Amino acid sequence: xxxxxxxxxxxxxxxxxxxxxxxxxxxxxxxxxxxxxxxxxxxxxxxxxxxxxxxxxxxxxxxxxxxxxxxxxxxxxxxxxxxxxxxxxxxxxxxxxxxxxxxxxxxxxxxxxxxxxxxxxxxxxxxxxxxxxxxxxxxxxxxxxxxxxxxxxxxxxxxxxxxxxxxxxxxxxx
Numbered sequence: 001x002x003x004x005x006x007x008x009x010x011x012x013x014x015x016x017x018x019x020x021x022x023x024x025x026x027x028x029x030x031x032x033x034x035x036x037x038x039x040x041x042x043x044x045x046x047x048x049x050x051x052x053x054x055x056x057x058x059x060x061x062x063x064x065x066x067x068x069x070x071x072x073x074x075x076x077x078x079x080x081x082x083x084x085x086x087x088x089x090x091x092x093x094x095x096x097x098x099x100x101x102x103x104x105x106x107x108x109x110x111x112x113x114x115x116x117x118x119x120x121x122x123x124x125x126x127x128x129x130x131x132x133x134x135x136x137x138x139x140x141x142x143x144x145x146x147x148x149x150x151x152x153x154x155x156x157x158x159x160x161x162x163x164x165x166x167x168x169x170x171x172x173x174x
Contacts, residue, residue: 003031003032003085004029004030004031004032004087004088005030005031005032005033005034005084005085005086005087005088006026006030006032006033006034006086006087006088006089006090006119007033007034007036007077007080007081007084007086007088007089007090008022008023008026008033008034008035008036008089008090008091008092009036009037009038009073009077009080009089010035010036010037010038010056010092011037011038011040011043011045011132012037012038012047012052012053012055012056012132013043013045013046013047013052013132013136014046014047014052014055014132014135014136014149014153014156014157015052015055015056015059015132015149015153016127016130016131016132016135016148016149017127017130017147017148017149017150018092018094018123018124018127018128018130018148019056019059019092020059020062020063020150021123021124021127022090022092022121022123023035023059023060023063023065023068024059024063024065025121026090026121027063027065027067027068030067030088031067032067032068032069032086033065033067033068033069033090034068034069034071034080034081034084034086035056035060035068035069035070035071036070036071036072036073036077036080037049037052037053037056037070037071037072037073038072038073038074038077039072039073039074040074041074046136046160046161047156047160049072051156052072053070053071053072055150055153055156056070057070058150058152058153059150062150076109076112077089077109078109078112078113078116079112079113081113081116082113082115082116086116087115087116087117088116088117088118088119089106089109089116089117089118089119090118090119090120090121091105091106091118091119091120091121092120092121092122092123093120093121093122093123094122094123094127094128094129094130094131095128099120102118102120105118106118130148134148135148135149135157136157136161139157139158139161139162140161145157
């Protein structure tokens with residue numbers, strides 16, 4: 001019997017509890033999940049690739065998942081999936097805008113590699129409005145983000161945006 005392998009690419013700028021929830025749910029249905037920090041040369045990232053991978057790994061460690069590997073990839077994700085022996089790509093959906101974008105991506109990916117299916121998983125309602133850009137904006141405005149990201153990640157975001165003068169009383173700080 002062949003292993004069920006899925007690839008879940010995200011921008012991870014930063015990764016959120018919503019991303020982690022979808023990754024964790026996929027891990028319960030697949031033998032192997034490649035959780036990929038996708039590198040898009042058209043995007044500007046707040047965090048380095050290494051920082052993004054480290055944050056993603058923190059969620060994997062939190063859930064104690066041994067069937068999830070955190071990797072990075074620049075280029076066509078469907079080719080990455082084929083190279084890893086995956087039969088599926090996973091995409092998270094929060095709303096109808098996500099649906100439209102993911103539909104277009106899946107058509108493009110199918111045109112490149114017909115053997116790889118795209119599966120979409122809906123965000124849980126309390127994660128449906130979370131986005132990495134919202135989190136970054138809240139930090140700039142000195143608002144709490146601990147409900148959206150792991151505490152260790154909240155500290156990294158605060159430090160990245162506010163430096164050493166990060167507000168310690170916010171976001172579960174000391």
